[in-house]
Amino acid sequence: MLNTMYRSFNYALCNSIVHSKNGNMKGLENQTYVILLFIANIIAILQLVAASKWPRIARISFFLLFTWASITNWRTSVNKPQAYLEYADLTWSDTYTNFINGWFSDHIAETVGCIAICQLLIGLSMLLRGTLYKIGCTGAIVFLVSIIPFGVGSGFPSTAVMAIAVYILLKKDNRHFIWEKSY
Numbered sequence: 001m002l003n004t005m006y007r008s009f010n011y012a013l014c015n016s017i018v019h020s021k022n023g024n025m026k027g028l029e030n031q032t033y034v035i036l037l038f039i040a041n042i043i044a045i046l047q048l049v050a051a052s053k054w055p056r057i058a059r060i061s062f063f064l065l066f067t068w069a070s071i072t073n074w075r076t077s078v079n080k081p082q083a084y085l086e087y088a089d090l091t092w093s094d095t096y097t098n099f100i101n102g103w104f105s106d107h108i109a110e111t112v113g114c115i116a117i118c119q120l121l122i123g124l125s126m127l128l129r130g131t132l133y134k135i136g137c138t139g140a141i142v143f144l145v146s147i148i149p150f151g152v153g154s155g156f157p158s159t160a161v162m163a164i165a166v167y168i169l170l171k172k173d174n175r176h177f178i179w180e181k182s183y
Helices: 002-016 031-053 055-079 081-089 094-101 108-125 130-146 148-154 158-171
Strands: none
Touching: 031 055, 031 148, 031 158, 055 081, 055 108, 055 158, 081 094, 081 108, 081 148, 108 130, 130 148, 130 158, 148 158
16 A cells, blocks of 8 residues: 555656656756665655554654754754755755745855754654654654755655655554653
């Protein structure tokens, strides 16, 4: 069932969202992007499988992913904030491009700093239980879906697959902390 859901979701998104006006995903001509895209999608598939079969491992992987992303984004926003402007060339959304080249370009450090804090909170929530865990999962899904328009820049379709994996985790038993043996 998950395989069918993933294929149909991936097919719909690839055909209706990700393609630029000339029919090609932007950024695929860059070999580094392609390698990172491949790695991101392998990780996402592993997280999807783990969410279904081994939720504790999936939660740990999302803790590590969001914590790493938080640290990376924080450091980059402080040391090289202009790097984020490159994403304007990768997105398929004119709205995202205009936002990045407009307001965002004058407020990079503050905006990405806020995103980094939210990523850290999402990561930490993966270790928790109950309401805080549910809020973190919801935040993760919203974040992952919101970066889909960055295409190669966000590792698409890995972000869509990860959002599905987090949704699966959200629907599973969350009454226990990650370190409790009740799994």
